Amino acid sequence: MKLLILGAGYSGKSIARICGPSFDEVFGTTRSAAKFAEVERAGAKPLVFDGTEISPELADAFAAATHLVQSISPDEDGDAFLKRFDDLKALAPNLQWIGYLSTIGVYGDRQGGWVDEDADLEPVSERSRERVIAEKEWLEAGEKIGVPVAILRLSGIYGPGRNQFLNLENGTARRLIKEGQVFNRIRVEDIGRFTQYLISLNYGGIYNVTDEEPAPAQDVVEYAARLMGVPVPPDVAFETAELSPMARSFYGESKRVSNAKATALGFEFLYPDYRESLTQMWNENAWRSF
Numbered sequence: 001m002k003l004l005i006l007g008a009g010y011s012g013k014s015i016a017r018i019c020g021p022s023f024d025e026v027f028g029t030t031r032s033a034a035k036f037a038e039v040e041r042a043g044a045k046p047l048v049f050d051g052t053e054i055s056p057e058l059a060d061a062f063a064a065a066t067h068l069v070q071s072i073s074p075d076e077d078g079d080a081f082l083k084r085f086d087d088l089k090a091l092a093p094n095l096q097w098i099g100y101l102s103t104i105g106v107y108g109d110r111q112g113g114w115v116d117e118d119a120d121l122e123p124v125s126e127r128s129r130e131r132v133i134a135e136k137e138w139l140e141a142g143e144k145i146g147v148p149v150a151i152l153r154l155s156g157i158y159g160p161g162r163n164q165f166l167n168l169e170n171g172t173a174r175r176l177i178k179e180g181q182v183f184n185r186i187r188v189e190d191i192g193r194f195t196q197y198l199i200s201l202n203y204g205g206i207y208n209v210t211d212e213e214p215a216p217a218q219d220v221v222e223y224a225a226r227l228m229g230v231p232v233p234p235d236v237a238f239e240t241a242e243l244s245p246m247a248r249s250f251y252g253e254s255k256r257v258s259n260a261k262a263t264a265l266g267f268e269f270l271y272p273d274y275r276e277s278l279t280q281m282w283n284e285n286a287w288r289s290f
Contacts, residue, residue: 001022001023001024001066001067001096002023002024002025002026002027002061002064002065002066002067003016003019003020003023003025003026003027003065003066003067003068003069004026004027004028004029004061004062004065004067004068004069004092005026005027005028005029005044005068005069005071006029006049006068006069006070006071006072006081007029007030007070007071007072007073008028008029008030008035008038008039008042008044008046008071009030009071010157010159010161010162010188011071011101011154011157011188011191011192012028012042012069012071012101013028013038013039013041013042013044013290014042014159014188014189014191014192015069015071015191015192015195015196016028016039016042016043016044016192017042017043017192017290018189018192018193018195018196019192019195019196019199020042020043020044022196022199022200023067025045025064026043026044026045027044027045027046027047027058027061027065028042028044028045028046028047029046029047029048029049029058029072030046030047030048030049031048031049031050031051032048033046033048041290042290045061047061051072051080051081051084052084054085054091059091062091062092063091063092063093063094064094065092065094065095066094066095066096066097067095067096067097067098067099067199068092068095068097068098068099069098069099069100069101069195070098070099070100070101070138071101073127073130074130074131074133074134075130076126076130077133078130078133078134078136078137079133079134079137079138082134082137082138082141086141088141088144088145088147089144089145095145095147096147096202097147097148097150097198097199097202097204098138098141098142098147098148098149098150098204099149099150099152099195099198099199100134100135100138100149100150100151100152101152101154101191102131102134102135102151102152102153102154103127103128103131103153103154103155104153104154104155104184104208104210104255104257105123105124105125105127105128105131105253106121106123106128106131106132106135106153107119107121107122107123107255107257108121108122108123108124108128108253108255109122109124109252109253109254109255110253110254110255110256111180111254111255112180112181112182112254112255112256113255113256114255114256114257114258115255115256115257115258116208116257116258116260116261117153117206117207117208117261124249124252124253125249125252125253135151135206138151139151142204148202148203148204148205149204150195150198150203150204150205150206150207151205151206151207152191152194152195152207152209153206153207153208153209153210153257154186154191154209154210155183155184155185155186155208155209155210155211155257156183156184156185156186157185157186157188157191158185158186158187158188158277159187159188159189159281160188160281160286160287160288160289160290161287161288161289161290162188163224163278163281163287164220164221164224164225164278165224165227165228165278165281165282165287166287166288167221168221168224168225168228168230168233169228173221173224173225173233174221174233174236174241175217175218175221175222175232175233175234175235175236176217176218176236176237176238176241176243176251177216177218177235177236177237177238178216178238178251180254181216181217181238181251181254182214182215182216182254182255182256183214183215183216183217183254184210184211184214184255184256184257185210185211185220185274186209186210186211187211187269187270187271187277189270189271190209190211190269190270190271191209193267193269193270194207194209194262194267194269197265197267201265203265207259207261207262208257208258208259208261208262209259209262210257210258210259211259211269211271211272211273211274211277212259212269212272212273213272213273213274213275214255214256214257215274218235219274220274220278221233223274223275223278224278224282227278227279227282228282238251
C-alpha cells in the first residue's frame with residue numbers, strides 16, 4: 001500500500017508519521033523544496049506541488065497511491081485540486097480510500113450549543129463556506145469512482161511545536177475573555193491516529209475529530225502557565241483586544257462539538273481533554289517539537 005498526502009503541513013506530517021509503518025511508501029507534497037527536510041523527518045518522501053501542475057514524479061506517486069489524504073485548503077470555488085484534476089480514476093487508478101481534512105467551522109456559530117455530524121451546516125466565515133463546497137465535491141468524486149471518502153472535521157489543532165507553552169515562553173499568550181465563549185481542540189497526533197483507524201477499517205463517512213471537553217481559551221492558557229510555574233497572563237476583554245480579522249472571526253463562533261460518532265467506532269482518543277494533553281507534553285518535555 002502507498003499513501004499520498006496532498007499538503008504535508010502540520011496535520012499532514014502527523015498523518016505520515018503515524019500511518020507510515022502501515023504503508024510500503026508514503027509521499028507528502030509541499031509548495032517549496034525548502035520544506036523537504038521537515039517532510040522527510042515525518043517519514044514521507046517529499047514532492048513539490050504548487051496546486052497547478054503535476055510533475056512527473058508526482059504523477060508517478062498518484063499512479064501508485066492506494067490511499068490519498070487531501071489537506072490543501074480550498075478556494076472560493078471549492079476544492080482547487082478537483083477543479084484542475086477531476087479525472088481521479090485516470091490520475092490515481094489504484095485508489096482504495098480517500099481522506100479529506102475539513103473543519104468544525106462548517107457548523108458555524110451555535111452560541112455554545114452542542115452539534116454532531118447530523119447538524120445542519122451553517123458556516124459563518126468564507127473559509128468555512130469553502131470547506132462545505134469542498135466536502136461535497138470530494139464525496140461526489142469518491143462516489144463516482146467507487147472509493148470510500150472520509151471527511152474529518154477537525155477542531156482547533158495543537159500539539160508539539162504549536163501550543164500555549166510556546167506562547168507563554170515567547171510572550172504572546174493572552175487570556176482573552178469573551179462571555180460564554182467555548183472551543184473544542186484536537187491534539188495533532190490524534191488526527192493521525194484516527195486517520196490510521198479509518199484506513200484500517202476502510203471506512204468513509206463524516207466524522208468530528210475533536211476532544212471531549214470544549215472549554216474557554218483562557219482556561220487553557222491558565223492551565224499551561226500553572227504547569228510551567230510562570231505568571232498567568234492578565235485578563236484581556238475581547239471587546240478591547242487588538243486582533244487580526246481572522247482571529248476575530250474565530251471568536252465569532254462558539255459551539256460544543258461531539259466526537260461520539262468516532263468513539264462509537266471503537267476509537268479511543270489518546271488526548272481527550274486539554275489538561276491530560278498539556279500535562280503529558282509538559283511532563284515528558286514534548287512541547288517544543290517532534
